[in-house]
Amino acid sequence: MKYRLAIASVLLAWQGPLLYAQDSLRTTQLQNVVVTGQFEPQSIRQSVYQVRTISYAQIVRRGATDLQSVLATELGVRFTNDLALGTSDIRLMGMGGQAVKILLDGVPLLERGESREALNQIDINTVDHIEIVEGPMSVMYGTDALAGVLNIITKKYDGHWNLEARVLEETAGDEYDPFTDKGVHNESVGAHWQRGKWSAGGSVTRNNSGGWNEGHYPSDLPAQPMRWHPKEQWLGMGNVGFSTGKLTLRYRLNYTDETINSLGTYNPRVGQAVDKEYITHRYNHQVQADWNLTERLVYNGVASYQDYSRRTRTVLYDMATGATWLSPGAGTQDETNFSMAMSRGTFLYRLSDRISLQPGYDINLSKGAGDRIDREREINDYAVFATAEFKPTSSLNIRPGVRFIHNSAYDAPPVVPSVNTKFQLSSRLDLRWAYAYGFRSPALRELYFSFHDASHDVYGNENLKAEYSNSFIGSLAWQAYTGNKSQLNSTLAGFYNTFKDQIILATVADPSVPSGRISRYENITKSRTIGTTLDNNYQYGGLQVSLGFSYIGVSDPVKAAEGDLELLWSPEVRTNVAYTWSKPATTVSLYYKYTGKSSNYETVTPEGSTEPITRLATRENFQWADFTVAQRINRMLDLTLGVRNLLDVTTLRNTSLDVGNAHSGGGDVPMSYGRSYFLSLYFHLTK
Template sequence: MTKANFKSTFYTIVLLLFFTPFVIGQTITVISLEDSQPIPGARITVQLNEKTYNFTTPINGELNIDKALTQKPLTMTISFMSYETKKLERLVISKDTAIALAPAVRQFDEVAITAQYKSQLVEKAVHNIKVIDRQKIDAMAAQDLKDVLTNELNVRLGEDNILGSSMQLQGIGGENVKILVDGVPLTGRLNGNIDLSQIPLESIERIEIVEGPLSVSYGTDALAGTINIITKKNQGKKFEVNSNNYFESSGKVNNTVSLGWQIKKHQIRLEGGRYFFDGWDPSHEAFHYNPKPIADSSRSLQWNPKEQIFGGINYRYNRKNTLFNYSGQLFNENIINRGMPRPPYQQAAYDDYYKTNRVNQRANFQYRFKDNYRLSFIAAYNGYFRQKNTKVRDLTDISDVISGNPSDHDTSQYHSFISRGSLIQTKSNKKINYEIGYDILYEIARGERILDGQQAIGDYAIYATAEYSPFKSLIIRPGIRYGYNSEYTSPVTPSLNIKYDLLQNDKQQLSLRASYARGFRAPSIKELHYVFVDINHNIVGNPDLEAEYANHFNLSLHQNIQLKDVKLKNKAVLFYNDIHQLITLAQASATEYSYFNLDRYTTTGIQLESNLNYKNITAGAGVGYIGRYNDLAEENSNSTDFLFSPEVKFNLQYNWEKIGLQTAVFYKYTGVLPNIRMNADGELYESKISDYHMADLTVSKFAWNKKLKFTMGVKNLFNVTSITGSASGEGAHSVSSGSVSIGMGRVYHFGIRLNINSK
C-alpha cells in the first residue's frame, strides 16, 4: 500500500467512525414495564410525512433509528403479543429512548413473575403458578386477601375473633405459607399465621400462588407454598383518581381513595382508606349502626368490632436500562372484644382492646446491561406492633379503668430487615439462563413475654438456579440454597423443576410438569425465646429447636386449547408433602409447656381444574381431594393412613359489554375434615369438622363512559354462620362437640367505584 493510499484509507475510516452515529441517529429500546427486560421481536411502525416505516426490534430489544427520522414530530406505534399496543403521537426522537410496554393481562393470557427470571405467560413458566387477576377480584367484590381465597382449591380458611383470618394450603398450616408483597415477605405472625384480613386489596393488580416449596428463592416459611401479592405498576394515564366505597349489611363500611400521576419517566401513586366494621351477631340489623354504648348482655358479639385505617405511597422511575421503585405503607387496626356483664350485679364488664400497627417499606433497584444481564436489589423494612390491654368498664356511668392484672396486658414488636440481590441472565437465544443471588433477613423481637425483653435472629443465604433448555420443548431448572443462621443449623435446600411440552401447535398445547423441592420452616423467635409464666400459664421457648423440613413432589399435566372464540384450559395435579421435625407445643414437665421437634406430618392430594372462555363468558370448575396424616394415626387402630377431605368449586362470569353489565357467581363446597387428636389424658380420638357450602352472586353496571361502576350482590347465599366440630372416643371422653365460626350468614352488599383519568 502506497503512502497516499494509506492516508486515503485512514481518513475514510476516521470519517466513517465520526459520522456513523449521526447517520444512524438514535436508539429506541423496547422494554417490559413490569421488569425492564428487553422485548425482542416487537413491531414498530413510524409514520412521517405521509410515509410509513416498519421495523422489528432485534434480540436485545434495541433498534437504531435512521437520522432522517429524528428531530421531527412523528407518530410511532409499538406492539407485541401479550402486551398492550402503545401509540405515541408527535414524538420527537432527539436522544436514545426507552419505551415500556405494559403486559396485556387478558382472559387466559396470564402473566406471572414469582420466581421467574422475567415476566412471562404462565404457560411458559416451569413452575405451576395460579394467577388471580384484578378482574376476578372485582367480580368477587373482595375486600381483603381472605375474600379472594374463598373460591380457591386446596385452600381452607379459618377465622378467630382475636387472631384474625388464617389458612391452610395443600393441607398444611399457614405458618408454612410465605406471603409476599412484590417479592418482600410480610412479618408479624400470630400463632404462626399472617392475618389475611389485614391485607387490603385496593392497590393490588393480581395475586400469584405457587403451591409447593419455593425455599430456594425465598427461604423459610415457603414450605407449603408462596402467595405473591403484585401491586399496580402501570399508571396508564397522566393523571388518575380512584375512589371505592363498599357497604355491607353485616355492618361493614369501606372507603378508599387513590391518586396517581405520570410525569415523563416518573410515576407517583398515593392511596388511603378506612375499613369499618361495627361487629355482628345473629340479632344484627341489616345496614344498621348504633354508636350508643351498650350495657346489657347484647354488648358481647360473635364477631368483634374492628376498624382499619391505612395509607401508602408508591414512586416508580423507569428509563432505558434502569428501574427504581419505592413503596411505603402504614396500617392501623383496632379491635374491641367486649365482655359479658359480670355477676352478681351486672354493673361491670371486662373489655379487651387490641391495637395493631404495620409499617412496610421497600425499595427495588434494577439495572439491565445490553447483553441481557440484569442486576436486581431489594431493601425492605417491615415493622409489626401489637398491644393488648384489658379495661374494666363501669356499665352504670360508661367509664373505663385499666385492669390491675399484669397478665391482662401485653405489648410485642417485630422488626425485620431484608436485603436481596441477584444477577440474572435472560437470553432467549441461549440454552442456559440463570440467577445467582444472596438473601439476608435480620429479625428483632421485643416484648414482655420475650426472654430478656429482646431477642434477634439473623439468616444469611446464597442461592442459585438455572434453566437449561437442551431443545425447544424441554426446560430443566435445578436450584440450591445454602445459608447460615445465628440460632439454629440452617439446612441445605435443593430443588428440581422440569417442564416438557408433549404437544404444541397453533390450536393446542399439552405440557407435563414435574418437580421435587426441599422446603423448610425456621423456628420463630417466639418458639425459641418465649416466656409466659403466671398463675395460669407456664410456657417457655426452646433454644435447641431445629428447623422443620419437608420433601415435596409434584406432577401436573396442563392442556391449553384455542379454537376460534373458544379457549379452554385443563390441568390435573398430584402432590405429596412429607414434613419432618414439626414444631409442636407439648408438656415438658408436670407444670411446664415448651416447643419441641416431635411430629411428622404428611399430606397428599389430587386436583382437577378446567377453565373456559367463550366470547363474553368465563367459567371454571374444579375438584380437589386432600389427605392428611400424622404420627398419631399409627397409634389409632381405627384410622387409615390418610384422612381425606374433598373440595368442589365452580364460577361463572358474563360480561355484557354492549350495555356495560357484568354478572358473576362463585361457589365452593368444603368437605368434612377428619383428624386424629390426643386429649389431656393421652387418649386418642377422631375429630371431625362438618362440611359446608359457600356461594356469592354479584352484578355490576358501568356508567358515564366507564368512569362509574355500581356493584351489588349477595355473599354467603346458603346463610352459613358456623359449623359443628365433633369428637368421639372411649370412656369418659366418648363424645364432645363445639362450633367453628365460618361467616356472618347471608349478607347483602353494594358499592360505588369512581375512576377519572386524563390522557
Template sequence: MLFFSSFFSSFGQGTTYVKVIDSYNNPVSNAHVQFTCLECKNINIKSILTDKDGLVFNPFYGTTEIYISCIGFKSILDTLYSNTSKNIVLKYEMFDIDEVVVTAQYSQKSSSKAVHKVKVINRKKIESLGAVNLRDVLTNEANVRITQDNILGSSTSVQGLSGQNIKILIDGVPVIGRVGGNIDLSQININDIDRIEIIEGPLSVEYGTNALAGTINLITKKSSGKNNKLNLNSYYETAGQSNIDGGLQFNRKVYSYSLSGGRNFFDGWNITDPFLKTDLKKIADSSRFNAWKPKEQKFMKFACSGKNLFLKNSIIKNINYRFSSDYFKEKITNKGYPMAPYNEHAYDDNYNTDRWSSNLNLNQTNRNNTKLNLIFAYNYFRRQKNSYRIDLTTLEKKLRGYLDQDTTIFDLYMARGTYSSFNDSSKFNYSLGYDVNVESGKGKRIKQKVQTIADAALFSSIEYQWLPNLILRPGIRYSYNTSYKSPLTPSFNLKYNLNKWIFRGSYSSGFRAPSIKDLYFDFVDSNHDIQGNPNLIAETSHNFSFSAVKTIINGNKVFKITGLGFYNDIDNLITLAISEGTAYSYFNLDKFKTLGAQTQFEITMEKWKAILTGTYTGSYNSLSENLEVNRFSYSPELRSNVTYNLKKYNLNFSGFCKYSGEVVGYYIDGNDSLQQNFLDDFTTLDLTIIKGFWKNTLKWTIGGKNLLNVKNIVSQGPSGVHSSNSGYVSMSWGASIFTAIRINLDANRYKKVKVNKDE
C-alpha cells in the first residue's frame, strides 16, 4: 500500500499536462504541440500530438514553452510552469481546405494544384445526404441528371451526355455489367466509400473507352494506423427500405485486414401506398403489383494490405500492396397483374444479378520522387431473368417457356500500370502507362453464344511548368482492339494561377467503343428483331472546357466563386435504327453536340456553409440541319445546399434543394410529321439532422427525402423498339422520412495514456 502511495505521489509531482479544447469546450485531437525546455542545460525540443481527449503530457520538468497548432485553428504560444497544468483554448480560423485527389493525377495532391478540375464529394457530405447508394449521392449534384427504370435500374447523364458515355471506377478499376448501356447506380453501395471524385469531360487518354462525358471514381476507405475497429450501420425509410451492414478492421504488425457485409431490403412501393406503411397484409389479387419493384441486395467484402509483399530480402523496397474482393447479389421481383377474366393466375419475373470483383494494387514510391503503380483485376457480372406462371389459388409457380428466360454473363480481366514522377520542385513531370482489358460476353442473345473483345493500350502525358504560375499537360493514348479500329486519342490541359484566381482550360478527344451488345447482339422473337453490327466503329468526341475559380478569405469567412463552360461534339454516334423491314440494328448514323455554362457561389463561415449553383445546358437537335427547329434545346438547373454546424452540441443540420428544368427535343413520327418530345421540370428537397454521441462513437441521423413529393414526371416522346409513349416516367417513390444509426468503435479509445518522462 505504501509502495502505491509513494508511486502516485511522485508521479503527480513530476507530471504536468496540457488539455487543448475549442471555444465550445470540445477536446481537439491531433493538435501539434511543440515543447521547448527552458531550464534544461541543452535546449531540448519535443513535438507530440494530442490524444482523443485533447490531452498531451509535458515530457520535461520545469518551465516549458509550448507552441500549439492545428488545421482549422489559430496557433498559440504559451508557457507551462513547474507542477502546473493548463487548459488551452484554440480559436477557429477560417480558410479554404483543399481535398486530396488521385483521379488522373501522378500522385496524391490537393484539388487546387490539380491540372484537371476535380469535384470531390467527401464522407461528411455522403452521410449528411443519408445516401445508401451512388444514385442517392449523385441526385443532388450539379450538371448531373438521374433517370430511373424500375427494372433496369437508375442511370445518370453528365453535361447532357448519357450514362453509356460515363466511366465509373472503384479505386481505379472499371465497373462492368451495363444493362441498356448504363451501369445501375443503385447497385453501387457507398457505406465503404471514403470519397467520390468526379471529373467532367473526357479522360479517354487515362482510362480509355466510355470516359467520354466524365469519370466517376469511388475511393474506398483504407485501413489507417494500428487500431482495431468495428462499425455497425442501420437504416430505415418509411417507403419500405430497411438496411443493415457492418465491418471489422484488425491489424497485425505491418498488415491490416478488414471484413464487411450487409443487406439492403426494399419491399416495393406503389403510388397508392400510404406515407407510413403499417399494414403489410395485402390482398393477393388486388395489390400484388408494385410500380417500384421489391428488391433485396446482399453484399460482402474482404480486404488486406501491407508492406514489402514477398520482397523482404529483395533490393526492391517501399512496396505497399492492397488486395480486395467483394461480392454483390440482387434480386428484383416483378409481380404481374392478375390475368382476366378470372384473375386466377399471373405472370411474375425475377431478375437476379451477381457481381464479383477482385483486385490487387501494388505501389512503390521511390526516393527520387517517382512512383510505380500496378493494378490487376477480375470482374464478373451475371444477370438472370426467370419468368413464372403463378396460380393465385394455390400459389404454385411454374417456369414459362425457354424464350421467356434469359441469362447473360460478362467478365473482364484487367492489367494496368503507370510509372510517374511527381517532383514539385521540378518543372517537368511525366507519366507512362499501359492498359490491357479482355472482356467476354456469354448468353443466348449473343451471336455464337459467346464473344470476346481484347484491348491493349499505351498512354503518356507530361506536366511542364512553363512559367511559375502556368502548367501545361499534353497527353496521348494509342490502343489496339481485336474487334474495331481504335482511334488515336490526344488531350491538352493547362492551369494558370493569377492572384486569387485559378484558370483551367482543356481540349480532350474521347471515344466510346462499340460494346459486345452493339457488335454481336442477336434477339429475335414475336415482338423484337434486333441484330448487332460487327462493322461498327468507335464514337469519337471533341471536348473544349474552361473554368475559373476565385477564393477570397476575409477573417472568419471564405468566399469561393466558380464559373465554367463546356462544348462536346460527338461523331459516329451509335444508334439503334431500322435496317430492313421491321428489323433493327446498330449503325454509326448520328452526330450529337452539347454545350453549357455553370456558375457557383460558395460561402463558408464558422458554423454555416452555403452553396448556390446554376447550370444551363443545351442539347443539339439533329433535325435542325433539314427542318426549321432550334439548333439547340436548352434546359436550366438550379441547386442550393446549406449546412449549419453546432459544434458545442455536436449537431449538424443540412438542406439540399435542386430544380431540374424541362428537357425538350424533336422527332419525326410515323406520319413523317415533326413532333416535340419533352420531360417536365421538377424540384426535390431533402433535409437531415445528424447528432453525435460519445465523441462520435454513435451518430444518429434523421431526415426527410423528396419532401416536395415528386413521384412521376410528365413525359412526351416517340415509341421505340424497347419503349412506348406512356406519358409518365418514374422519378421517385414520393416523400419519405428516414433514420440511420452509425456505431464506430475504435480500440484506441479505450487504451490508457502512456506518459513518457524525460529529465
C-alpha cells in the first residue's frame, strides 16, 4: 500500500536525538490550573466545580485533526454522526448537544441549530487544553449550560517570536492518496510575535478529506446512499494584543470556510446523479479585556460578534455527458444566515481573604434569516448575575449565585439560583456538592424553522416554552497517594437531573402531508437523567494509567411525553495507558473505550397497518481503541504516528424502524470509515 511505503520511508530517515517526555511547545498553561467558571485561575483541587482537563500533551499524542477525535474516548462523552448533512453532535452525561455550552476562550460559539457542529470547526492546532465542567452552569453562562460547559482554551506563547507548522496524513480505511483526495490531510502554519507591550500572530489550516467510497461512476458508487462525504475546510486566525502591568487587551478573528460534498447515488433510469454541496462561512470577532483596577477589584470583559452562513447547492450530474445544472426541486437550493453579538463582564471584589463577590452582566443579541426560516427573526437576551465565595474555615468553600434574565421571545424565569460547596474532609479527601436551577431558551431554529422536501416536513414552533431543570451533583475526590515519582487519585461522582418542558423534535400525525406525519419541535412535561462515574488515575515514573466507569440512565422522550419516566441505562468503560522511555525518549499511548448498548422508544406504523405502535429500539455496544507513538526528531521537529480505530468499527446494528423522521436513526448507525493509519510531523521554533 502507498501509505505504508510512505511511513516506512520516513522511519528510515530518522536521525538525531529523540525526545517526547515533555510538551514540545512552551505555553502559559500551569499544570492542573483551570479558569472556566472560576473567580481567578486556580488548581482543580481548589475549585468548587467538578472539572476535568485534557492537556496539550494529551492532544498532541492523539495526532488528531479535530476535537471530536480527542473527546470521543472521554468518559460520559458520545458523538452522533449525521451523514446526510456531514455533521456531528455531542452528548455529555446523557444529554444532547443542545444542553452543552461550547466556549472558545470563554466565548459561546454561534450554532445554527440544536447540534454542536461548531466543535469540528475549531482549529485544533491552536488549542492549548480543554476544560470540561460537569453540571449546570446557567448562573455563570446562561442558556444551554444544563449538562455542563466545554471550554476550548487556545495557546498563549512565550518568546520574542514563534514559528510552527504541521503536516498530517491519514488513510480512510484502506484508501489513501498523498496530500489530497482519498484519505485525511491536514496542513497548518502559524506565527506569533511579541515585543514590549505588543503582540500579534496568525495561522492558516487546511483540512481535506476525500470521503469514503466516493465516485460518479456506477461501478464506484456504493450500494448504500449513506457514506462519509468529501470535505474541504480552511481555518484562519489572526490576533493582536496589548498589555501593561494592570491592563491586558486582546483581539482575535477566527474564520471558517467549509465545503462538504454529498455525492448522490446514481439513478440508472435517468442516467443522473444528484449531488449536493453544503457551503459554510463563519466569522468570529472577539475582544477581551482584563483590568486590575485596584488590589481588591478586577474587571474581566469580553465582546464578540459572530456571523454564520450555510448554503445548500444541489446539482444534477449527467453521467453520459458530464453536464451539470442546478436542481429545480423544492428545498434543493437554500441559504440560512445567523449572527450573534454578545458582551459579558464581571467585577471581582475581594472583601477579605474569606469573602469575595463577583457581580456581572451578560447580553446576547441573535438574528436569523433564510429560506428555511419564516422571515428574519431575532432573540435578545439580557441578564445580570452575582456570585460569591465564602470560606468560613480553611476546609470549607461555599459559592452561591443568582441570575436575573429578560428575554424578548419567551417568559424567562424570575431568578436562576445555584449553590456549590467544597468540603476538605482531610488532606487527601475532598467532597463537592451542588444544586443548580438550569434553563435553556428555545433557539431560533426551534421557534421558526420550516423545511419541506420529498421526504421531510419539519416545522418550528413559536409556542415553545423555555426548558428548566433542577440538578443535583456530588463528588468525592481521594488523593490516595502522592510521592516524588508516583501518585494515585480517584473520583466518585453522581448526578440527578429533572427537566420541565424539555424541547424535542417530535413526530406528529398530520393527514395533510403524503407521509401522514410531520416533525415539529415540542415541549414534553417532564424528563430526567441520573448517573454515576468512577475515575481513577495512576502515575509512576514514565507510566500513566487512567481507568474510568460510568453508568447513566436517561428517560426516553416518547415515553416521557406519555408521563412514563422509565430510565434507559447504558454503561461506559474507559482506559488510557501511556509510557515514556527516557533514553531514547519515546511515548507510546493506548486509548480504549467500551460504550454499552443504548435504547430508545419510537412510534412507528407497521407495514400494512394504519395504527401507530410504540416499540423499543436498541443500538449495539461497541469498542473503540487508538494506538500512537510520539517522538522528537530534534529540538525543532516532532513526529507522531499511529493507528486509529484499531478494532475496525464502521457501523453499529440498530433495530430502529423510524425512517420517516428528519435525519432519523432508522437503519445501521455510522461510526467511522474503519481502521486508519496516520503520520504527523510538527515543526516549532521559539526565539
